[in-house]
Amino acid sequence: MVADKMIEPVIGVIGGSGLYEIDGLENREWRRCESPWGSPSDELLFGTLDGVKCVFLPRHGRGHPIPPSRLNYRANIDALKRAGVTDIISLSAVGSLKEELAPGHFVLVDQFIDLTQGRPRTFFEEGCVAHVSMGEPVSARMASTLADEAEKLGITVARGGSYVVIEGPQFSTRAESELYRSWGASVIGMTNMPEARLAREAEMNYATVAMVTDYDCWHEEHEHVTVEAVVRTMKSNSKHARELVRRAIPALGRTRPLCTGPGAAERALDNAIITPPEARDFSVLARLDAVAGRVLFSS
Numbered sequence: 001m002v003a004d005k006m007i008e009p010v011i012g013v014i015g016g017s018g019l020y021e022i023d024g025l026e027n028r029e030w031r032r033c034e035s036p037w038g039s040p041s042d043e044l045l046f047g048t049l050d051g052v053k054c055v056f057l058p059r060h061g062r063g064h065p066i067p068p069s070r071l072n073y074r075a076n077i078d079a080l081k082r083a084g085v086t087d088i089i090s091l092s093a094v095g096s097l098k099e100e101l102a103p104g105h106f107v108l109v110d111q112f113i114d115l116t117q118g119r120p121r122t123f124f125e126e127g128c129v130a131h132v133s134m135g136e137p138v139s140a141r142m143a144s145t146l147a148d149e150a151e152k153l154g155i156t157v158a159r160g161g162s163y164v165v166i167e168g169p170q171f172s173t174r175a176e177s178e179l180y181r182s183w184g185a186s187v188i189g190m191t192n193m194p195e196a197r198l199a200r201e202a203e204m205n206y207a208t209v210a211m212v213t214d215y216d217c218w219h220e221e222h223e224h225v226t227v228e229a230v231v232r233t234m235k236s237n238s239k240h241a242r243e244l245v246r247r248a249i250p251a252l253g254r255t256r257p258l259c260t261g262p263g264a265a266e267r268a269l270d271n272a273i274i275t276p277p278e279a280r281d282f283s284v285l286a287r288l289d290a291v292a293g294r295v296l297f298s299s
Ligand SMILES: CSC[C@H]1O[C@H](OP(=O)(O)O)[C@H](O)[C@@H]1O
Pocket: 015, 016, 017, 018, 059, 060, 068, 091, 092, 093, 094, 189, 190, 191, 192, 227, 230, 231
């Protein structure tokens, strides 16, 4: 920890399948937010919880019209950054790849295995190249607070685990599912990459609450995953998810020093941009104003 600067956190919540609202928000207002990267999935819901500013975005849009491969992850992350968000809680329905992670359990994942294909995955394209560290993609501070709050609510929680991100939209074959199990991965889903990469580039802390809805298709005693099964389990998970968000926002929203612990993102761009100022393309820099303004435009 470096105590040179205090942060007033603004908590962003990205709601996944089955989570299109959050509870208990005061001063609620849905607002349309534009981004130079295109349109986010939906309007953003602004509000406060116990005085902490927060912003909610339904990942797939209200009514779930947008599939994982067509989400504009860059616009979503850029819009949250423009809204002042410092810390993102990502809520996701996932399949379990381990016997002990049963439907209804929450996993505070700490790693991702990215098998997505062809999704735009960086804000730093030709004209301004950057390479940020992804060794610890999740904020350990946020994950630990989320796990503590979930345990207080009586939710069964696993601290740590790898989330395999597939392209979808189809679920996996059994051979694929067995392969991911042989890698030791914990859960499987379709959305957390490139979301976590882009959050890191935009210097926002990121933590995922992976809510187990099914055993994918490897477990001999459980049905293979279907949307119906995911939605059914999410209906019971969502009460826990909403309670967790209700408690975690005030806990994460306390004024705190700038964090430099494992998975902290707030200074991810220090020493990450390799293109020197004189070689940068000005037309590209304009749309980096929100995600990289701190390093590009401040003296
Ligand atoms: C509705 S089942 C598959 C769908 O659910 C998960 O989405 P999210 O992470 O937004 O909860 C999964 O990744 C798929 O997109």
